[in-house]
Amino acid sequence: MTAWLFRRHGDAVARYGVLVAILVVVIVLGEALAPATLAPSNLATMTTFGVPLGLMAFGEALVILGGGGAIDLSIGGLYPLAPVIAALLMGHHVAEWLAVVAALGVGVAGGIVNGLIVVGLGIPAIIVTLGTLYGYSGLAEVIANGVNLTSFPASFGEIGQGTVGGIPDQLLFIYLPITVVVWYIASRSLYAYRIRLTGTNPVAAYLSGVNVRSTRFKAYVISGLLAALAGLVESSLIMTASPTAGGVFTVFVVVTIVVLGGVDLFGGEGTVLGIVLATAVLMVLGYSFDLANANSILETGLTGVLLIVAMLGRLGLVRFRTRLRMST
Amino acid sequence: MSVVTIVPSHTGLAEIGALLRRLQRNYVATLGTVEVIVVVVMALTTHGSFLRTSSLRTSFVDMAVNLGPAVGLTMVILTGGIDVSVASVVAVDASLVGLAFEHGVPFVLVLLLGLLGGALAGAMNALLIVGGKIPPIVATLATSSIWLAVSFWVLGGNWITAIPSSLSTITSISGLGPLPWSLMFVLAVTASAAYFMRQRPLGRVIYAVGNNQEAAKTSGLPVGRAKVMVYVTIGLLTGMATLLLVGQSPVVSPETGSNIFLPILAAVVVGGTSITGGRGSILGSLLGVVLVELVNDAVILYHVNPFWDDVVLGVIIVVAVVIGLGSRYTAAIGEGKL
Numbered sequence: 001m002t003a004w005l006f007r008r009h010g011d012a013v014a015r016y017g018v019l020v021a022i023l024v025v026v027i028v029l030g031e032a033l034a035p036a037t038l039a040p041s042n043l044a045t046m047t048t049f050g051v052p053l054g055l056m057a058f059g060e061a062l063v064i065l066g067g068g069g070a071i072d073l074s075i076g077g078l079y080p081l082a083p084v085i086a087a088l089l090m091g092h093h094v095a096e097w098l099a100v101v102a103a104l105g106v107g108v109a110g111g112i113v114n115g116l117i118v119v120g121l122g123i124p125a126i127i128v129t130l131g132t133l134y135g136y137s138g139l140a141e142v143i144a145n146g147v148n149l150t151s152f153p154a155s156f157g158e159i160g161q162g163t164v165g166g167i168p169d170q171l172l173f174i175y176l177p178i179t180v181v182v183w184y185i186a187s188r189s190l191y192a193y194r195i196r197l198t199g200t201n202p203v204a205a206y207l208s209g210v211n212v213r214s215t216r217f218k219a220y221v222i223s224g225l226l227a228a229l230a231g232l233v234e235s236s237l238i239m240t241a242s243p244t245a246g247g248v249f250t251v252f253v254v255v256t257i258v259v260l261g262g263v264d265l266f267g268g269e270g271t272v273l274g275i276v277l278a279t280a281v282l283m284v285l286g287y288s289f290d291l292a293n294a295n296s297i298l299e300t301g302l303t304g305v306l307l308i309v310a311m312l313g314r315l316g317l318v319r320f321r322t323r324l325r326m327s328t
Numbered sequence: 329m330s331v332v333t334i335v336p337s338h339t340g341l342a343e344i345g346a347l348l349r350r351l352q353r354n355y356v357a358t359l360g361t362v363e364v365i366v367v368v369v370m371a372l373t374t375h376g377s378f379l380r381t382s383s384l385r386t387s388f389v390d391m392a393v394n395l396g397p398a399v400g401l402t403m404v405i406l407t408g409g410i411d412v413s414v415a416s417v418v419a420v421d422a423s424l425v426g427l428a429f430e431h432g433v434p435f436v437l438v439l440l441l442g443l444l445g446g447a448l449a450g451a452m453n454a455l456l457i458v459g460g461k462i463p464p465i466v467a468t469l470a471t472s473s474i475w476l477a478v479s480f481w482v483l484g485g486n487w488i489t490a491i492p493s494s495l496s497t498i499t500s501i502s503g504l505g506p507l508p509w510s511l512m513f514v515l516a517v518t519a520s521a522a523y524f525m526r527q528r529p530l531g532r533v534i535y536a537v538g539n540n541q542e543a544a545k546t547s548g549l550p551v552g553r554a555k556v557m558v559y560v561t562i563g564l565l566t567g568m569a570t571l572l573l574v575g576q577s578p579v580v581s582p583e584t585g586s587n588i589f590l591p592i593l594a595a596v597v598v599g600g601t602s603i604t605g606g607r608g609s610i611l612g613s614l615l616g617v618v619l620v621e622l623v624n625d626a627v628i629l630y631h632v633n634p635f636w637d638d639v640v641l642g643v644i645i646v647v648a649v650v651i652g653l654g655s656r657y658t659a660a661i662g663e664g665k666l
Binding site for chain 2: 121312
């Protein structure tokens with residue numbers, strides 16, 4: 001059976017086998033912890049746990065796909081900065097749509113700064129985005145003066161709280177369309193070809209006429225935009241912009257999703273389906289722990305265990321597959 | 329350090345470029361010089377409050393806490409690895425130390441337990457990275473989550489306040505004038521680490537692994553041993569920092585150590601250690617720790633809104649790296665090392 005699976009669908013098994021197994025385990029565990037986890041009404045609510053993380057994971061994955069040790073830590077700073085700016089503007093009676101556009105613009109600007117320094121000056125991304133993580137979250141604190149801002153008009157809550165036929169707006173009108181767009185960008189477009197080649201072998205990419213710098217630069221801009229959007233969605237759900245939201249811990253969770261989802265940290269390899277599945281794992285875990293009133297920190301610990309299991313499991317599958325190939 | 333002379337014959341980018349290149353060649357010396365100037369300026373403009381014994385001692389104790397893990401992280405990064413689990417190891421180790429005190433374990437035994445706890449956490453990272461072949465950032469991310477949960481589970485959300493005052497006396501109060509014994513001890517550890525890295529064979533292997541792991545392995549160097557050593561060392565030094573931290577504020581809470589990692593990484597990076605491995609020094613990281621502390625002090629002493637602290641540190645990280653290492657990194661771009 002296993003051998004047949006491998007021969008017919010080797011790639012898919014090696015890529016998603018462990019992830020699907022983990023998802024099943026997590027769902028069973030969640031249902032055992034909080035028996036109502038899989039009730040339809042809860043399923044809808046559950047997705048609001050995953051949307052902000054899922055959006056940031058897409059951006060992070062694109063950056064990492066570009067290779068060269070690329071990583072974007074600054075999303076943990078843009079995530080609080082964007083809603084703080086939006087709250088500030090709305091508090092000054094700026095039109096809601098304009099405030100949202102401005103907040104998204106801040107995300108884009110943050111991504112541009114990252115991209116310019118990383119790609120333009122050739123400085124390792126982990127250092128630059130560490131600096132800008134400090135910078136952006138510090139700015140959020142300075143602008144909000146360290147307190148939570150709640151100056152949102154009631155209508156702003158529509159994005160995060162509204163539902164259509166029981167399905168949250170943020171899932172229907174934000175996450176799903178963006179998943180399709182990201183899937184196109186990362187798997188089907190010319191850009192997908194460029195960034196995967198850049199991530200796999202930047203020299204070969206350069207020699208084949210790919211503008212390596214501009215390709216990597218764009219990934220940072222998209223990541224900044226998605227981090228800002230994630231921050232807006234979350235603050236629309238809770239109607240609060242907290243300057244201390246995000247931070248390095250959120251980045252850890254996002255990177256965990258990306259790694260769990262099978263994105264190669266050295267670039268070039270990874271799929272949108274993998275990230276969606278990994279987001280689902282963390283979402284189910286988070287929500288069922290929340291329902292069961294278990295401490296969310298235990299969920300964090302379980303995530304760590306899953307990460308190790310996933311890495312060792314994937315390595316094991318790859319080895320098993322190689323041995324299978326050798327024997328046939 | 330060569331004498332830098334600027335002859336303003338005509339202003340142009342070429343001169344600035346030449347000056348930058350000289351600064352880059354002597355990065356650590358430049359950083360040290362800048363720090364001396366900053367210290368002098370701060371001493372002259374704060375009406376003596378910077379040099380007051382109590383405020384100096386507070387800064388020195390802060391530095392003693394950060395310096396150990398910074399030395400360990402330098403060694404880890406020199407091999408081309410990373411350890412993001414420092415804060416969580418502090419959390420779990422602090423719970424261990426706090427519980428031991430609460431149950432009346434003898435003082436010296438608790439100190440040993442604290443060091444051992446850190447070293448064991450480091451050994452677990454080493455096992456996953458060297459044995460399990462999991463990339464360092466993933467392995468330490470995973471153990472980071474696990475330790476955080478364990479410490480929370482152990483503490484159950486409570487605070488442990490049964491820390492004997494003798495620990496605080498040793499770590500934060502007694503010393504020579506404003507200089508606490510703890511800092512002198514950590515400085516001695518730092519000096520031994522610097523000697524080890526420069527003079528001992530295994531220290532050179534650590535550099536070799538970071539420069540080119542495959543070449544090091546092919547040359548028959550003990551790559552695995554070097555890697556195990558750096559992760560156990562950072563664990564041990566984090567254990568040491570935990571004891572100092574618990575002595576500094578004698579209470580163990582789920583928040584203990586939660587803010588320790590970023591300043592330490594910033595210190596190592598600003599100190600000139602290349603994140604891709606193979607280049608950098610313990611001395612640079614010592615200066616990095618000093619710089620991070622100077623920023624914290626300046627924000628307090630000049631009554632700046634403390635929220636600017638992070639912004640200033642962020643800007644310093646980027647500027648220091650752009651000035652100091654910009655050109656060196658252009659060569660390493662595209663090597664795909666993390």
